[in-house]
Amino acid sequence: MMSASVARRTFATPVLLGLLLIAFALVAVAVGSKPFNQTIIDIFLKVIFVVGLWVFVGNSGVISFGHIAFACLGGYVAAWTTIKPMMKGMSMPGLPDWLMQTEIPYWGSAIVAAGWAALWALIFGSVLMRLSGIAASIATFAMLAMVNSIYSNWESVTAATSSVVGIPIIRSIWPYLVAALISVFAAWAYGISRHGLALRAARDEPTAAAACGINIPRARLIAFVISGAIMGMGGALYSHSIGIVTPDTYYLGLTFITLSMLVVGGMGSLSGAVLGVLILSTLIQTLRWLEAGVQVGETTIALPGGVQEIALGVVMILILMFRPAGIMGNKDLSLPKRAALETKGPKSPRT
Amino acid sequence: MSLLALSNVSVRYGRLTAVRQVTFSLAEGEILFITGPNGAGKSSLLRAIAGVTPPSGGRIDFADHDITGRAPEDIARLGLSMVPEGRDVFGSLSIEENLMVGTGMHSATRGWKARAATELEAVYATFPILKDRRHSQAGLLSGGQQQMLVIGRALMTNPRLVAIDEPSLGLAPNITDQVYERLIALRAMRKLTLLIVEQSSTRAMMVGGRMMLMRGGEILLDGDARALGQSEAMQAAYFGYGEH
Numbered sequence: 001m002m003s004a005s006v007a008r009r010t011f012a013t014p015v016l017l018g019l020l021l022i023a024f025a026l027v028a029v030a031v032g033s034k035p036f037n038q039t040i041i042d043i044f045l046k047v048i049f050v051v052g053l054w055v056f057v058g059n060s061g062v063i064s065f066g067h068i069a070f071a072c073l074g075g076y077v078a079a080w081t082t083i084k085p086m087m088k089g090m091s092m093p094g095l096p097d098w099l100m101q102t103e104i105p106y107w108g109s110a111i112v113a114a115g116w117a118a119l120w121a122l123i124f125g126s127v128l129m130r131l132s133g134i135a136a137s138i139a140t141f142a143m144l145a146m147v148n149s150i151y152s153n154w155e156s157v158t159a160a161t162s163s164v165v166g167i168p169i170i171r172s173i174w175p176y177l178v179a180a181l182i183s184v185f186a187a188w189a190y191g192i193s194r195h196g197l198a199l200r201a202a203r204d205e206p207t208a209a210a211a212c213g214i215n216i217p218r219a220r221l222i223a224f225v226i227s228g229a230i231m232g233m234g235g236a237l238y239s240h241s242i243g244i245v246t247p248d249t250y251y252l253g254l255t256f257i258t259l260s261m262l263v264v265g266g267m268g269s270l271s272g273a274v275l276g277v278l279i280l281s282t283l284i285q286t287l288r289w290l291e292a293g294v295q296v297g298e299t300t301i302a303l304p305g306g307v308q309e310i311a312l313g314v315v316m317i318l319i320l321m322f323r324p325a326g327i328m329g330n331k332d333l334s335l336p337k338r339a340a341l342e343t344k345g346p347k348s349p350r351t
Numbered sequence: 352m353s354l355l356a357l358s359n360v361s362v363r364y365g366r367l368t369a370v371r372q373v374t375f376s377l378a379e380g381e382i383l384f385i386t387g388p389n390g391a392g393k394s395s396l397l398r399a400i401a402g403v404t405p406p407s408g409g410r411i412d413f414a415d416h417d418i419t420g421r422a423p424e425d426i427a428r429l430g431l432s433m434v435p436e437g438r439d440v441f442g443s444l445s446i447e448e449n450l451m452v453g454t455g456m457h458s459a460t461r462g463w464k465a466r467a468a469t470e471l472e473a474v475y476a477t478f479p480i481l482k483d484r485r486h487s488q489a490g491l492l493s494g495g496q497q498q499m500l501v502i503g504r505a506l507m508t509n510p511r512l513v514a515i516d517e518p519s520l521g522l523a524p525n526i527t528d529q530v531y532e533r534l535i536a537l538r539a540m541r542k543l544t545l546l547i548v549e550q551s552s553t554r555a556m557m558v559g560g561r562m563m564l565m566r567g568g569e570i571l572l573d574g575d576a577r578a579l580g581q582s583e584a585m586q587a588a589y590f591g592y593g594e595h
Contacts, residue, residue: 194455197444201452204441207403208501211435213427213456213508268443330443 014188016333017274018181021047024278025177037173041241043281044176045234047274049258050265051183052230054273056223057262059196061203062132065255066124066140069147070228072250073120074113074235076151079164079245081109087166094156106170110179110236117232118225125224129217132206144255151247161247169243179237183230187270195222264319266326271333279327280312287311354379354512354544355400355431360409362395362568369395371568372409379511382538382545382560384576386552388589392568393548394436397516400546401433402426414511428456432510436517436548438497440504442490446481449489449500450474453508467507474503477533495526499533506537514546519554531558552589556580564588 021044028040053067080088080095081104088100104112128139151158158164170176190196199219202209206216239245265276293302319327353376362370370392377383385393398404400411402423411419418426423433432453441449454467475482478499484492489500498518505513518534519527535558538545549555555562555576562576564585571588572579579585 194451194458197448197452198455200444201441201449204443205435205439207423207435208439208441208504209452210403210423211401211427211433212453212504213424214452215422215424 010332010334012335013271013332014185016335017184017271020274020278021177021180021184025173028173034171037171038241039281039285041171041173041176043277044173044180045238045241046258046261046277046281047180048176048183048230048234048237049254050261050273050277051180051187051270052227052234053258053262054267054270055187055190055227055230056220058267058269058273059191059199059203059223060220062140062220063137063259064140065137065259066143067227067231068250068255068258069144070117070121070231071235071238071254072147072151072247073117074110074232075239075245075250076158076164077113077116077232078106078109078167078236078239080157081112082106082168082240083164083166091159091162091164091166092157094154106168106237106240107175109240110233113236114229114233117235118229121225121228122221125221125228129220129224144251148247148251158247163244163246165244167239167243167245170237170240176237176241179233183234184270184274186226186230187273190223190226191270195219199223260316262326264316264326266323266328266330268325268330269328269332271331272326272328275328276326280315283315284308284312353377354381354414355546356412357400358410360396360399360406360411362392362399362404363407364395369568370399370406373568373570374409375563375570375573377512377544377546379544380542382558383547384552384555384558384560384562385546385548385565386550386555386562387565387571389550391565393550393565394516395568396565397433397514397546397548398435401431401514403433403435424456427453427508427510430508430511432505432508432513434501434505434513434515434518436520438494438501438520440489440492440497440500442488444489445486446489446492446500447471447485450481450504450507453504456508466509470507470509474506477506477537478503494522495529498522498526498530502530502534502537506541510543512544512546514548516548517550518547519549519551527554552576552580552585 024040024043028037049071053064056067057064080099081102085101085103088095124143128136128143131139152161154160198209198214201212202214202216202219210216235250261276261280262273264280265274266272287303287308290303291305291308293300323329356376358374359372360370361368361372373396385396387393395404399406402418402421402425405420409419410417413426413431414429416429418429441452450471451467454463454470457463480496481500481503489497492500502515518530522530531554534545537543552562552564560576562574562579563570564572566588572584
């Protein structure tokens with residue numbers, strides 16, 4: 001099987017993952033159906049979210065329940081900056097004048113959203129990153145709840161719990177593909193940087209890492225801000241994919257599906273994050289089709305409703321039982337040729 | 352001029368006092384063994400020096416800086432590298448990544464990458480086994496290899512003082528011999544100052560240098576390792592007869 005040289009980081013990893021995403025996009029083009037197109041867009045958005053989550057969770061080992069809050073911040077940036085001024089005046093009358101008059105293209109809103117979410121990640125993170133383990137996880141969850149309740153109640157600028165409509169809908173898959181590719185490459189670059197290395201060292205042995213000169217809260221904060229930016233960008237694009245935004249779009253449902261994808265894929269590696277999304281999304285979609293019914297000759301065979309959720313639960317239990325580190329474990333995709341060369345080297349105790 | 356100076360350093364965990372008003376200084380280039388039975392406060396003292404457990408009283412100076420209560424990462428930056436007890440390698444990282452982790456702290460200075468590469472080659476020259484397995488996962492190494500890796504990691508930042516907590520813990524005697532052989536060679540090569548905590552004083556007597564004996568959080572004896580080893584005071588301190 002694979003050699004023990006797990007930690008070798010190669011440029012092949014993001015390239016292979018990128019090619020995989022491009023393959024999904026090409027399938028969507030080949031099929032050419034509108035609902036299928038939307039499915040693929042949804043997969044790309046999940047890739048952005050889960051990769052954003054991985055940058056922090058995967059490298060720091062601290063589970064965050066709060067990252068969807070940054071997607072929420074990003075989602076509303078899209079509403080604030082791209083809806084026509086007239087419509088904004090009706091749904092969100094409390095916006096400051098300059099923001100009311102702002103109308104920028106979708107990609108502009110994605111960039112602003114990334115910056116806005118990064119700013120809040122810096123503010124929240126400066127406090128939260130001093131915590132470790134379960135205390136940090138609970139605090140991130142509190143952050144999610146806080147953002148959600150502010151956005152659910154600040155009626156004049158967020159329209160509270162009612163949907164904000166009028167966000168330009170982008171139906172082409174390419175912007176989403178590009179954003180997913182940017183996320184994958186950014187996450188990879190962070191992972192191989194000295195900041196990523198420092199954070200993984202702190203995850204393995206905090207005392208030894210501090211003795212190596214690593215300021216752990218700062219190393220965590222860097223990851224938190226980068227992952228916040230990716231989540232913010234994803235949040236804005238999510239708004240553009242459906243055209244409306246409500247606070248509950250970015251709440252518990254999205255939090256748990258993205259975390260499950262990360263756990264199933266394996267949070268130890270970037271490949272795990274991406275493959276977790278692709279595998280679980282494909283499974284969910286297949287089950288949806290089967291529930292809707294498949295024509296075989298004259299008869300329609302359909303699974304009873306609810307099988308989708310049950311099957312998903314079973315898959316997760318099986319993976320946690322037999323591969324607790326996720327499908328990829330801590331391994332990253334790399335070119336098979338180099339892996340083969342590596343195994344010819346000194347023998348390792350585990351294969 | 353001493354490189355490290357402690358005056359009246361105490362370490363307390365709640366109501367328990369692990370180190371009582373310890374005072375000593377260490378000159379550049381010296382090798383100092385801190386020995387003593389279980390619970391003597393050796394590791395607590397080392398952790399206080401490295402900043403892992405802040406001292407509850409006293410003052411610690413290192414390289415003309417007051418480091419009392421400073422964060423471990425700041426102390427490491429000043430050139431005091433600690434190798435914690437239990438050989439805690441970064442298990443999921445490769446050997447080479449383990450070695451490179453510490454070099455990031457000099458990233459603000461110019462040419463740190465070139466210096467890191469030079470240091471890496473130097474560490475590989477001292478521990479060739481690490482080079483052979485540079486891309487292997489560190490968590491899968493044997494105990495002796497892990498000990499060499501953490502010592503190598505401590506050297507990567509080009510420290511002035513390396514403080515090692517029980518390098519022989521859990522190692523076969525012949526592996527311990529190898530580890531010490533490298534340490535002594537390194538010390539000669541780099542003019543390193545070494546502070547080594549060991550439970551047994553046998554190793555200190557073999558290697559030579561200065562030895563301090565701790566018991567009950569206090570320093571009982573301080574002197575030349577070989578001379579102390581012969582003395583009766585030493586045995587009295589270890590086995591607890593006499594005035595204690």
